[in-house]
Amino acid sequence: MQFGIKTNSIRLDEDERTLYVDKACVVLPSDLRSCCSLKELKPDLLLSLKYLLRVDVVDSQAVILHYLSQSSRKCTHCTVYSLNNAYGFEQYLMKRAYAGTHGLKRFFVLINPFGGQGKANKIWQQMASPVFQTAHLECNIVFTEYRNHARSIVANIDLKSLDAIICVGGDGLFHECLNGLGDRKDNAVAFNTPLCMIPGGTGNAFSYNATQETHPASVALEIIKGVKKSFDLMSFDQKGDISYSFLSANYGIIADSDVGTDNLRFMGENRTILGFLIRLFQKPTWKCKVEMEVVSSDRNEMRKAYLQRLQQATINKNGGTTDRIVNMPWYNEGNISRVTIDIQDLSVFYAGLLPYVAADMRVFPVCDIDDGLIDVAIIRSNPFRRPLLSMFMHIETGEHFNSDFLSYYKVRSFRFTPIDTGAHHYFVLDGEEYPFVPFECRAAPGLGTTLASQAGFKLLSL
Numbered sequence: 155m156q157f158g159i160k161t162n163s164i165r166l167d168e169d170e171r172t173l174y175v176d177k178a179c180v181v182l183p184s185d186l187r188s189c190c191s192l193k194e195l196k197p198d199l200l201l202s203l204k205y206l207l208r209v210d211v212v213d214s215q216a217v218i219l220h221y222l223s224q225s226s227r228k229c230t231h232c233t234v235y236s237l238n239n240a241y242g243f244e245q246y247l248m249k250r251a252y253a254g255t256h257g258l259k260r261f262f263v264l265i266n267p268f269g270g271q272g273k274a275n276k277i278w279q280q281m282a283s284p285v286f287q288t289a290h291l292e293c294n295i296v297f298t299e300y301r302n303h304a305r306s307i308v309a310n311i312d313l314k315s316l317d318a319i320i321c322v323g324g325d326g327l328f329h330e331c332l333n334g335l336g337d338r339k340d341n342a343v344a345f346n347t348p349l350c351m352i353p354g355g356t357g358n359a360f361s362y363n364a365t366q367e368t369h370p371a372s373v374a375l376e377i378i379k380g381v382k383k384s385f386d387l388m389s390f391d392q393k394g395d396i397s398y399s400f401l402s403a404n405y406g407i408i409a410d411s412d413v414g415t416d417n418l419r420f421m422g423e424n425r426t427i428l429g430f431l432i433r434l435f436q437k438p439t440w441k442c443k444v445e446m447e448v449v450s451s452d453r454n455e456m457r458k459a460y461l462q463r464l465q466q467a468t469i470n471k472n473g474g475t476t477d478r479i480v481n482m483p484w485y486n487e488g489n490i491s492r493v494t495i496d497i498q499d500l501s502v503f504y505a506g507l508l509p510y511v512a513a514d515m516r517v518f519p520v521c522d523i524d525d526g527l528i529d530v531a532i533i534r535s536n537p538f539r540r541p542l543l544s545m546f547m548h549i550e551t552g553e554h555f556n557s558d559f560l561s562y563y564k565v566r567s568f569r570f571t572p573i574d575t576g577a578h579h580y581f582v583l584d585g586e587e588y589p590f591v592p593f594e595c596r597a598a599p600g601l602g603t604t605l606a607s608q609a610g611f612k613l614l615s616l
């Protein structure tokens with residue numbers, strides 16, 4: 155496709171994903187020019203349309219392209235001259251730049267000013283907001299004032315006045331907003347409202363799973379250029395109080411190292427590592443009883459099914475993978491068995507819905523975001539240190555999945571009863587402390603909705 159007065163000077167590549175502009179027809183932003191050598195002082199423009207946010211027409215032969223710079227992750231612009239029809243060019247580019255995206259325009263933004271050790275607002279203002287502004291999207295911003303404020307705002311807001319909710323904070327704020335949707339009388343419909351996260355907290359597992367990006371500007375771009383996607387939740391019933399979880403329920407050394415180190419918050423992320431090392435030295439005891447509706451406990455079978463999905467996964471028009479639970483070879487009612495285990499020597503009980511619980515912790519490597527199941531990982535404490543050290547050496551890549559020390563289940567539901575050992579332990583749901591009493595979790599397949607790129611939530615190789 156050609157757009158320049160001169161042949162081949164301004165054109166889109168064959169699959170219409172990249173724009174090429176000859177150096178004679180473009181004025182690049184100063185930050186880009188200053189990083190070029192003298193020889194490259196005026197380079198050609200090669201712009202992936204994924205990064206294009208807006209086009210302003212200057213006159214019949216010139217436009218300004220506004221885009222997110224892939225290298226600096228800042229919004230920038232350049233002027234393109236010598237077009238044969240600037241108006242036609244603008245319309246064509248915008249159509250291509252937003253092809254297949256959700257097209258939503260009204261975003262309700264909740265910022266936890268204390269998120270990420272007080273950095274969340276700065277992250278929004280300096281990195282994410284410019285991307286939304288450049289794309290001319292409407293952002294209605296509210297700062298949370300206290301714990302559970304976001305939950306009550308989301309529980310009471312008129313959802314017709316917005317297209318999507320964005321949390322700027324960590325997994326804790328996201329958990330609150332999710333439960334705000336769950337608290338509503340119209341929750342079955344409310345869960346269709348996309349809930350997104352700009353990473354502004356200490357733990358930002360949701361945005362990493364959804365976008366595979368960690369930079370807030372890149373995550374903002376993925377949200378803007380995304381599609382509506384559903385993801386599994388689990389309902390969590392503790393003495394009749396229902397909550398919803400998107401990430402994990404855990405008990406044992408990881409839970410204690412996380413929530414049990416609240417007094418070390420000033421250390422940031424390092425506090426959990428220190429908490430873990432202290433416990434590794436102290437060797438505490440955890441005990442529990444778990445009753446599960448198990449779909450599979452065979453890791454070879456899981457790996458095979460996962461690799462099959464990985465091979466077959468194609469993006470359907472909804473942005474999800476076409477191979478849902480109904481197509482899983484080992485998932486049918488007849489396969490479900492009830493398993494009860496009394497664990498007197500527990501180190502880790504971890505139930506999860508997304509592969510990553512943090513960008514460098516792929517705890518559930520065979521987890522698929524919409525397989526309708528909960529993955530459960532259990533590590534026993536006999537021996538104590540070797541399995542834990544081995545797990546932490548391999549958890550970044552997910553290779554711990556092959557460890558003989560690990561028991562791994564795919565379940566539809568489970569009931570968890572912590573057994574009192576006399577010591578103070580914690581139970582953690584989505585990174586938040588919950589009462590230390592029995593609870594029941596049930597998979598809620600595809601109940602959550604978010605905006606993520608087609609590449610987001612992708613199946614990863616094993």
Ligand SMILES: Nc1ncnc2c1ncn2[C@@H]1O[C@H](COP(=O)(O)OP(=O)(O)OP(=O)(O)O)[C@@H](O)[C@H]1O
Pocket residue numbers: 266267268269270271298299300301302303322323324325326327328330354355356357358585586
């Ligand atoms: N204004 C506020 N004041 C106090 N607490 C708040 C406020 N807004 C949100 N919270 C709560 O703070 C907790 C942590 O929030 P969030 O996950 O956004 O940040 P974080 O930096 O990742 O936190 P954490 O260190 O717990 O991982 C959540 O439980 C959230 O409900």
